[in-house]
Amino acid sequence: xxxxxxxxxxxxxxxxxxxxxxxxxxxxxxxxxxxxxxxxxxxxxxxxxxxxxxxxxxxxxxxxxxxxxxxxxxxxxxxxxxxxxxxxxxxxxxxxxxxxxxxxxxxxxxxxxxxxxxxxxxxxxxxxxxxxxxxxxxxxxxxxxxxxxxxxxxxxxxxxxxxxxxxxxxxxxxxxxxxxxxxxxxxxxxxxxxxxxxxxxxxxxxxxxxxxxxxxxxxxxxxxxxxxxxxxxxxxxxxxxxxxxxxxxxx
Numbered sequence: 001x002x003x004x005x006x007x008x009x010x011x012x013x014x015x016x017x018x019x020x021x022x023x024x025x026x027x028x029x030x031x032x033x034x035x036x037x038x039x040x041x042x043x044x045x046x047x048x049x050x051x052x053x054x055x056x057x058x059x060x061x062x063x064x065x066x067x068x069x070x071x072x073x074x075x076x077x078x079x080x081x082x083x084x085x086x087x088x089x090x091x092x093x094x095x096x097x098x099x100x101x102x103x104x105x106x107x108x109x110x111x112x113x114x115x116x117x118x119x120x121x122x123x124x125x126x127x128x129x130x131x132x133x134x135x136x137x138x139x140x141x142x143x144x145x146x147x148x149x150x151x152x153x154x155x156x157x158x159x160x161x162x163x164x165x166x167x168x169x170x171x172x173x174x175x176x177x178x179x180x181x182x183x184x185x186x187x188x189x190x191x192x193x194x195x196x197x198x199x200x201x202x203x204x205x206x207x208x209x210x211x212x213x214x215x216x217x218x219x220x221x222x223x224x225x226x227x228x229x230x231x232x233x234x235x236x237x238x239x240x241x242x243x244x245x246x247x248x249x250x251x
Contacts, residue, residue, distance in 0.1 A: 002014075005111045006116035013141065014103055018092070018103045020050040020222060021090060022090050023051070024071075024091075024092060025045055027045070027047060027067070028074065028077060029061070029084075029085060030081055032063050043068040049144065053219075054087075057086060074089065090102065110221070111218065114229045116138070116139045116228055118138065119213040119228060126210050131156045133157075134215055137163065139228065140225055142164075142222055144222055147164055148217060149205050149216055150168075151165045153172075157190075176194070179251055182248060183248070187208075187212060189208060189210035191247050193235065195245055204216075204238050204240075206234055207250075212231050212232075213231065214233075
């Protein structure tokens with residue numbers, strides 16, 4: 001069993017990742033004219049959550065489309081189209097071990113460059129009263145895309161069925177209002193760190209475990225595990241222009 005950023009992964013997990021990272025037919029964003037020109041060689045596929053996150057297909061520009069091409073078909077794309085793709089495309093080779101290494105390297109680069117660092121036993125014990133499921137979640141990759149930072153905080157606090165959910169802002173805000181109070185102490189377990197934009201919309205969240213440790217999931221993507229890292233590193237990793245940090249304490 002190997003580790004990626006300090007998180008243990010199995011061979012079966014890496015094979016699943018490889019299928020999402022290097023499918024034989026891949027999505028490309030093209031304009032209307034290029035989509036029409038590629039129609040005869042394009043494939044028909046459904047954009048799964050995992051492929052959306054792999055290829056960063058979150059905001060398709062107006063008058064653009066997703067076309068599905070194999071490696072040979074992708075050679076028909078214009079250089080400008082290739083250059084403006086949301087992310088680089090990787091194609092499978094004939095060497096499964098080589099592709100597995102490429103996959104784990106890609107996942108490692110997708111995670112903020114701080115390794116998962118489990119806290120001492122005493123930290124877990126003291127955190128258990130307010131974060132009963134934090135230990136079980138920490139250092140685990142999700143089975144699929146979907147589970148995000150809000151779900152991880154709520155699941156760590158013991159909210160049923162939150163763990164596997166792509167938690168939206170509204171239920172997270174409801175939970176904050178019902179189960180936390182304003183303010184917090186980063187050195188104690190149960191301080192929820194919340195980042196908001198200028199309009200007040202929540203953008204990211206994590207929770208302190210105590211003694212300077214912090215749990216968060218960087219995104220809803222399959223490639224990001226729930227990580228434990230120093231609180232300061234977590235704050236630095238989440239900094240985004242235009243967002244401010246606030247604290248809430250779980251009651």
